[in-house]
Amino acid sequence: MKPLVNDIRDGQWSSDVWKVVAVAAIGSFMAQLDATIVNVSLTTLAHELRTSLNTIQWTMSGYLLALALTLPLSGWLVDRFGTRAVYLACFVAFTLSSALCGLAWSGESLIVFRILQGMSGGLLTPMAQLVVARVAGERLPQLAGIMTMPVLLAPLFGPAIAGVLLHVASWRWLFWLNLPVGGLAVVMAMLFLREESDRQAPRSLDLRGLGLVSVASVLFLLGLDHVAAMGGLAALLAAMTSAVSYWLWARRQGERALIDLRLLKVPPFRIALGGLFLMNGVSFAGQMLVPVYFIRDCGMSPERAGLFMMPLALGMMCVFPLMGRLTAYFGIRRLASFGAIAALSGTLLLVVMARNGFSFWMSSVGLLLRGAGIGAVGIPAMSAGYRSIAKPDLPMATTASNIVQRLGGPVITTLCAILLGWQLGTQKSTTDALTAAFAFLCAFHLLLFFVAMRLPATLPKEEN
Template sequence: MRERACASASTRIDPTVWKVAAVVSIGSFMSQMDSTLVNVSLSAIGHTLDASIATAQWIISGYLLAMALMLPLNGWLVDRIGAKRLYLFCFSTFTIASMLCGAAQTIGELIGARIFQGLVAGVLGPMAQMMIGRVAGKNLERVMGYTALPILLGPILGPVLAGLVLAHASWPWLFFVNVPVGAFGVAMAVLLLPRDAAGSQKRPFDFTGFALISPGLVALVYGLQDASRAVGLACLLAGVAFLAGFALYAARKGHTALIDVRMFATRTFSVAALAQFFANAIMYGRQLAVPLFLIAGCGLSATHAGGLLTATGVGMMCSFPLLGWLTERLGCRALAAGGALLAFLSTLVFLWLSVDSFSAGWAAVGLFFAGVGQGTISVPSISAAYSSIGRERLAVANTALNIAQRVGGPFATTLLSMVIASTLHGVSGAQPGRFLPTFVLLAGLHLLCFAAAMFLPVRVQRAKNA
């Protein structure tokens, strides 16, 4: 009885962990919901502000590029200012930026406000993952599994809320809805987040490193999004050159660099970062390829296609709460690799549908199991990465992981867009067979993700001070 009580006590999660997880989930939910709110409302905003879709698209692109610019600063700012103080500042500023977006009178003002919002989001975005990692310890998989649920609901509720808002109010309310959520989140952060430790790391700011990595990330992300044009290709090459220069510079600079690239010499960390890269690649690649296949290839309505696509979210919601239990029984490698393999098998369903007659039932089954598999890849690899380094380096390591994640998505969508554009050029009418090369490429990306996951450690072994 005593041994059983001790085991129960050792697996019980401290209430402080749940408080931190609940608070930071509010910020992640708001930012995720905000992204899909805007994505589905571009035409309405452009029409009201007398702007073309190409111009209105910068409401999204400017936000993403601003995020890429500020993302490398996250680790240094956490070490310099403290996690709670930085989170409160960023969450408050993000809410103010939402008010500025809603108050914009011209498309230029709106794009400017979104860029400002993106600058803040670049620092705020990685903080939920890092703050949970700091307090959860060996319960990381269980806690992140549960906190992922509200984050998943954000993109699903975004289009629904956008439709309700635009049916009863004008577009500024798409941004004003963030204000009460933000105010509530800030209040909860003040009350529930633990105080920052007294001894923060006073690293000097690495101006040279920032001048290399931040413009490099912006150029890389923009180049990947527009690689079909000469200017996009030039930006892509410039981004690669800047990032290569940063890697060489940071390797000599060591721990004083903005991001200590020597972490990648740790095999577990580098493999986990690669798994994160491909996990985001297959997720964003599927989000691009499958809706186009259903609508342009199979002739489904947007409503019918959207209904089928919800099966992916349902699958992810089914897998996330089980992550802690599954990790304890299967281990880190088996769970992540098994999820990648399941997602790969689900892609074979669409290979079959592209050469045979379309079946909505099989499409829903494939998307559901793609969601189940996708949901089991990222958290085990994040846990493996965190376990391979000391706790004092967690903020910088989290920044490096987030960069790998955010580059993976544009990388996949660029490759798939090139294939889709070449196979659909001059095609009219629904021709599902034209999407066969697209799903072959997507299946290949899944296999690369599976290969990366197979090199993760069998079980998580915590580093000293992790």
């Protein structure tokens, strides 16, 4: 799929380019939408499927975990089967797994189907970026800006769409909504995407490394979820064993490993990874806790709860277009630190609100601060990390960064859900349990601030 350089006339993109962008935008939007659409429905799903909140949150954590662990497969699959074939397969698999989610008969079956959905969804976003990069040529920055819109709009509309669907229809339509959209996307991809003529020789994939990281991540989360039982402790021990095995394996493999451990010797990159892990974690953990508070403690309908979540995404949308100017003015460290403090302040407002009762203004300001603050941390941290890495190592650094960042979501979300479930299980009131959960989330925000303070003051000198 060569750049469509001849399809740019008088500075305007031709219809062929816009068709490819439309297909890619649908893929990014579907994957991001389904990462957030379940947030306001956890209470409803737990009730309808007769399971606990601690169990049903795995529909969110499992999806996010699958997103992270399938990411390294994208380049390997493209080299072997081509961009068009892989993207089509992703759309078909995502649509079919969405249909299965809507047919789930228990909490456990829904978790399994959500993991399958996350596996295909994990490939949709990098594949969307790839198809756009291959047709854009030198005009990639302009199209990249357009491609960020689905990522920004999905968290804004996801909770609201979920709330409306739960009000007018069954929870199953949260997933069946993907069927017509996915069908349209498959048709558009078949019509508009071209077969590439410059296929590369297949690259190697560290399958053993991927297996060890996957096993360690899954067992770690399962062990945390059942830490009070003997099986939970055994899972944590097995996770530790898998992690050590990967460390030994990666040291032998060097640059051929799934995550090249030598990159961690670069301080700015190592610190940036920690910041991205925490940033993604506090973001998704908050998106799990806030709707639970609105619905269970405030008695809101899912529809109203989804609308009250909108300031979170609005905060991100306000900050992202200004990131270039803000970074140039404040520098990396100060901007990321200000963002971490803003997000912490917003979460502290949620703690006060959970203790003293709902306030529309406190909720709106708190979520707006969270969204803007989290948005102000990610881009500076990512920029500092990538700038400190030599250019030949950037592909490996990008893969490592995306894996670590995406693992933050399920890890911190699971930890907060475990605490909330434990608090509710000790006969404490919903108010006390949610106050404790929000306070626990504040601890991760504080840790994020300390990590942001260790970022470089300005962008590191570019490595050759």
